[in-house]
Amino acid sequence: MENYNELLGSLSSLREELKSAKTPFEKLRIHMALGLTYLLLSDYENERENILSALIEFDEAEKIAKSIPDNNELAEIESNKGFVFYKLAHIEDSIHNLDVASQHYLNALDLLKDTDDAAKKIRLFYNLANTYLLSNDISKVKDALAYFEKALELKDKAKDKKIVGLIYHGMGVVNFSLGKLEQNVQKRQEYFENAAKDFEESLNYFDPDDLLDIGSSKSHLGSSLIEIATLTGKKEFFDKARENYNAVLEIYKDESNEDYATVLFDIGLLHLNESRLQDLKDDERVTFLEQAIDYFEQALPYFPKEDHKESFIRINYELATCFRELFFITNKAELLEEIKEHLEGVIDDIDKNNNPYTYLTSSFYLGEAYFYTGDKEKALKYYEDALDIAKNFDSALADSIKDVVDRVKVL
Secondary structure, three states, X not given: OHHHHHHXXXXXXXXXXHHHOOOHHHHHHHHHHHHHHHHHHOOOOOHXXXXXXXXXXXXXXXXXXXXXXXXXXXXXXXXXHHHHHHHHOOXXXXXXXXXXXXXXXXXXXXXXXXXXXXXHHHHHHHHHHHHHHOXXXXXXXXXXXXXXXXXXXXXXXXXXXXXXXXXXXXXXXXXXXXXXXXOOHHHXXXXXXXXXXXXXXXXXXXXXXXXXXXXXXXXXXXXXXXXXXXXXXXXXXXXHHHHHHHHHHHHHOOOOOHHHHHHHHHHHHHHHHHOOOOOOOHHHHHHHHHHXXXXXXXXXXXXXXXXXXXXXXXXXXXXXXXXHHHHHHHOOOHHHHHHHHHHHOOHHHOXXXXXXXXXXXXXXXXXXXXXXXXXXXXXXXXXXXXXXXXXXXXXXXXXXXXXXXXXXXXX
C-alpha cells in the first residue's frame, strides 16, 4: 500500500505543479509524468479508468510537443501511447487495441529514424515485437520475430545488457509459438531448437539478481527441451529440461505461488512424456507415470476451478491421461475410478468449439472407463459423444471412433 499511497501523493503534487508551470516544456513534462503515474496506478485499482486517464495526459503533452515542435518528445509520447493501447488490449477489444499500439510504436520509430538514439530504438523494436507477439495472427507473430531481430542488430549499443536478454527471450517465445503451430515435423523441431538456443542465450545477459527473468527463461527452456525430446525420443533432452525446471523451483520455492505451481505442472508433463519413450520397461513407465501424477496433484490446489477454470480442466485431464496409461500397463481396476473422477468433474466445462480435441478425448476416455467397468450403456453414451465432435473436424478420427462404437453395440 505504500507505493499506492505514494502514487496518489504524486498525482496531487503534479496537479499543483501544473497550476504554477510557466513554460510549455514544463507543462509537457508534467503531463507526461501524470500519464506515467496513472499507468502505474492502473496496476492497483480502476485499471481501465486509470489507463484512459493516462491517455488524456499524453494527448495534452502531444498538443504541446507539436506546438514546439520536438521530435524526441513526440517520439516519447508515441511510445507511451503505444503502451497505453498495449495495456488496454489485455482488457478489451484486443485486435483493435494491438493494432493501435503497434501504429504508435511505428510512429515513434519514424520520428527517431534520423537520430542516433540506439537505446530508444532498441526499446521500441522490443515493445513493437511484444505487441505483435500477442496477436493470434501467425503473420504478425512472424513480424514479431523480425522486430526482435532488428532490436538485436543494435545490441552492441544497448545501455544495459538486460534488454538484450529480454530480446533473446522474446525471440525464444516466438520460435516456441511457431513450433506449436507448425505441422511439418522437421520445421517444428527446428523452431523448438531455435527457441532453446534463444532462451539459453538470454541467460548470458541477466544479472544473478534478475531471478524472475532467469526463472522465466529457464522455464521456457525446459518446455522447449520437452518438445525436442518428444520429437526426437532422446532422453538427454528430458534430463536437461528437468535440470532447468528444478532450478526454477528453487527460485520460486519461497513464493509458492501460481508460477511455482505452473513449474510443478510442467514437470508433470515432462514425466508423462518421458513415460512414452520407446524401449522402456513397464516398471520404468509406471515410475514415470506415478511421478507425473505426484507433480500434477501438487499443482492442482493452486488452480481452483472458480478462479482458474482452464488450468483446473487441463490438470485434471492430464491426471486422467496418466491413470489411463497406468491402467493399460497394470490392469488395476481402481485406476478406472480415478479416470472417471477427474474427467466427470470437468467435462461439462470444456469448450467444445475452442477445444474439440480435449472434449472428445475426455469423452472417449470416459467411454473406456465405463466399458472396462462393465457399464456398456454409459460407455456408449460417451463414445457417441466423442464421435459427434470428431465428425466436425477429423473424419479419419471419426471413422476410428465409429469402429469402436459399432463393436461395443454388438457386444
